[in-house]
Amino acid sequence: MPLWTIHHTPGIFNAETKRALAARITEHYESAGLPRFYVVTLFQETAPEDFYVGGEPTQVGIRVVIDHIARHAVDPESRRRITEWINQILTPTLERHPGVHSEFHVDETSEELWMINGLVPPPGGSDAEKRWARENVALAY
Secondary structure, eight states, X not given: OEEEEEEEOTTSOOHHHHHHHHHHHHHHHHHTTOOGGGOEEXXXXXXXXXXXXXXXXXXXXXXXXXXXXXXXXXXXXXXXXXXXXXXXXXXXHHHTSTTOEEEEEXXXXXXXXOOBTTBOOOOTTSHHHHHHHHHTSOOOO
């Protein structure tokens, strides 16, 4: 499961730009074979007086925390491609906000510590996972 938690100061996103960004994120993971429902995007608006960088409040900022569970990067080249893709996804938003402070990082969590609706997800690339992706729902297997 990719979980994107996007902390941002006010005025960065509206309902339309949130929906568009969440759709772009989801489409990428779907193209990699993951079920759409694996992808969760959370937007957390944070007031500038609560968003500090270097000990100072930040007027325009985005901090993205991404948890990858369903798949892990296996080598430096894969990790580089992932960071480049994330940067490409965020760039249109960042370009609309001059002076924005932006950061992101990706954590890779053990898939053994993950359940959806009380089910252990099927192994990556398995027939069961392909069925989950096709039907877009967690099913017993």
